[in-house]
Structure formats: C-alpha cells, structure tokens
Amino acid sequence: MSDENETSVFDVLKRISDNEWEVPVGFKPGMNVPGRIFVSESLLNMLEMETLGQVANVATLPGIQKYSMAMPDAHLGYGFSIGGVAAFDKETGIISPGGVGFDINCGVRLIRSNLSEQDVRPKLSELLDDLFKAIPTGVGSKSRLRVTDAELEDIFVHGVQWAVENGYGVEADIAHCESKGQMPGADPSKVSAKARKRGRPQIGTLGSGNHFLEVQYIDKIYDEEAAAAMGLKEGQVTFMVHCGSRGAGHQICTDHLQILTSASKKYNISLPDRQLACAPAQSQEAQDYFKAMVCAANYAWVNRHVIMHWAREIFESHFANDFCDLGLDLVYDVAHNIAKLEEHKIDGKNTEVYVHRKGATRAFPPGHPDLPEDYLDLGQPVLIPGSMGTPSYVLCSTKDSMEISFGSACHGAGRVMSRKHAKKELRGEDIRDELSSRGIQVRATQPSLIAEEAPAVYKSSSEVVDVVHDLGIARKVARLLPMGVIKG
DNA sequence: ATGTGC
16 A cells, blocks of 8 residues: 655655765764665666665764765665665774675675587586585585584685685685685684584585576677676676575674674664664774674685585586586676775775675776786676576676775665565466576475565666666676576 | 574
8 A cells, every 4th residue: 555645765865867866964863974876767666765764874873984875786684775885984983794784795706618508508407406416505504515613713714715725616716706715804713603503514505595506608798808808708608606604604693793782882872773783893892793704704705615616516527528628717706795994085085994785796996906917907897696587797897986886886686575475476386487488497495485586576687787887887798698597 | 694583
C-alpha cells in the first residue's frame, strides 16, 4: 500500500549532474557533510528511502570527509548501506565495523585462459560437476584443507604469501591481488578463539548467498588496448570467484561490534542508529578492530587463492596437454568490503583517511603507487560480477576516480528483492530451467538458493556499470557472459 | 554475509 503523501527520494535529493545527487545537510539532524549518491535517474527509482537515510546517518559520524557516498548499486545494509563509501580523518575520525560489513573482504577475482568458448562448451557439464565436487559450497561447508592454529595465524598475518609458499597459486599471482593479498597491520591476538575455531576448517570454501564460482566467456570488448594489457580478448573463457572470509570474518565482526557498541558510549559519540557502532580511529578499541579486520581480510585472500588453485587443477585435468598452455593467469583480485588507511587529496591537502568501502570496489587511477607494475599505466582493474545469469564486467579505473569518490567504484548489481520475498515469489527449479534454456548451467546445493539469487531480484549490472563509466570513475573494458556457475 | 531469527 503506498501513501500518496509519502516523501519520495526525488523530493529529498538535489541533482548535481546526470549521475550525481546530493542529500542536503539539513535532511537529518547532525549531518557533518552532505550525502552524495552516484546514480542515474532510472536507477534512482529503485533506491529506497531507508537507504538514503543510512547515507545521511553516516554523514553524522565524527571526522567524515567530503561526503557520505553511495554507489549506483546501493541498498539497505547493517548501519551503513551496501554500496557505501565513507572516508574518516585518521586523527579526528572514527572506525566502524558496520562500514565494512560482516563478510570482511568479500571480493572477486578473475582468471583468464587461452581456451575459447568452443573449446569448453562440449565439456562444460563435466567441468562444472568436477568444480562443484572440488570446491565446497554452502553455509556450513568445510574444507579438505586443514590448517593448524599456527598456520591460521600465519594466514592472518601473511595472506596470499602463505598460500603461494604452501603450493597454492604462484608468485606472479601476488602482484595481481589488491594490497598484494597481504594487508599490513594484522594482529592475530585480536582474533577470538571462537573466530579461529570457525575459520580453521573453512579455508578454500565458497560459502553461500551471492557467492559463486562462474565459468564465463568474453562476448564484448569495449577497449581493445586495455583488454590486451589484461590478456583478454573476445570469445575467450574466463572464470570468476566471488567469496569472502566465511565464519572467521563474521565472528570477528560480531566480537568487535560488541566492544565498539560500548566504546561509542564511552567516547560520547551520539549515534542515529546503534548499528553504526564505532570509536575514535586512534582509540584502542578501534585499532583492535582494525587489526582483527586485517586478519580476516588476509584470510579471505587466501580463501580465494585456494579456490582458484583447485579450479585451475580441474581446468587442467579437462583441457591441458603438452601442446597447450592454458594460461590460467590471475587478472586481478579486488576487495568489496574493507576499511583501509589511504592518502587522499582533500581541499588541496594530502590527508590520511580510513576509507570504508562496503559493497564498493577500490578504483585507483593510472600511476597510483599501489598498482602492480604491469597495470601502472592502465589503472586498477575493477571487476563487477553480475547476478546469476547476467553479464559481469571488467573495467579499469580512470584518472578522476580519486577526486570523485576517494578512488572507489560500484561492486555489483545490487539487490532489489529480499531473499524472503524471492523465495516466496520464485521457484528455484523454474529459474534453473530458464537459465538452462539460455545455455547457462547451475550447480547448487538447494533449489531455493537459486530462487534467492535469481536475475529478477537484482538491478541490472549493465545500468550500474554505465553510471560508473559515464561518471569517469572507471571505463568499460570487457563484458563476460556466464556459461556455468556453482553456488552454495 | 552467517554453525541464518529479540
């Protein structure tokens, strides 16, 4: 039932440009800066008022810089919206677990190959069966890789370096992970016994929800030069891994939320929403969370690395021979849920800020010192997974990204229908058949999970990507179409 | 997202 007098987002927002909308400081009491929503007019119709309220709430937090931002795929999240980007001054700002999310370093990686769609199509069904067998999926799934407590600590601290030293992936993979897959500043002593217990058996597991491993092919190249630099061309097969830090990251978030909830009171931070629990960036409580968050981030990079390794083995078992190098190189790996201490130019001055990206991708421009050498002139690759059955995109960051959005882009399609609603409205078997008729094969533990992730429950990934492209944050390089997907 | 819900 909709009330005619209900305020719409159009009544609140002030249009700045085609794809930029401002939430004025007066919208909610206590806003320190305006909100800034990067969205097209048509996507704005799908933006919920509550999401806008969350953007405004974040603007009230101490030390926030420039704007409380939301990407075109923004939707309601825990405290901060998913698709939210907020930078807080290193000295006067705060750190908040809600600005990162429960799935710390949920992220995406893309692996290229020398195989063509025609090579893979005839063997696709067997390939997917074997991938589904090799890579555990589902909520409570456990891995065949068992690590000791000491190894887990090593993973928390050294991330992907641990993986490569232990035979998962190769040295060349490291440079193609954001932060080299080993963010500095980890302190395992800030990770509870419970989080370790949950994390130990889950290295190399996909999890559930929107997490997946997808076999794809490139159906369109937008930028030949950039595509070539990443080793991508039309008709080529790729695979994409989307997952995070599983139970470990979830427990770390839960543990520290509790600490930061009381810290918010201790430091007299008035919160419009208790889910925004936070503490001054340099406080013991905030730093402890940050050190534990880094452990979860490094864990997630190892998780994706091990999954990639097993997937490479399966591809090799099906396609490798003495005359063919499969070229299963890691194109790039990006984090979607993370907070980082970065330097940004604010009012002409270089400033250190804790950038919180929750359901948002880092997008550093050409020439940025944190980029791998071979992408330095190109700009950071940005990987945007589509929802099940819809295209994914590869973009590369452009020079204005730092100025526009603290070097950040969107992260995906963005949910429009709740899981509960989707389960009620849609049948997994129908969705599977519909996808199958379009040549897309799905392997999942339960049909209901397919319903929850159906294409209809997400915004169009193409529209979301176009906003980021048109704004000059990251430009389109390639479009990837799904062939088959394994899910929890 | 999650050994799934004050």
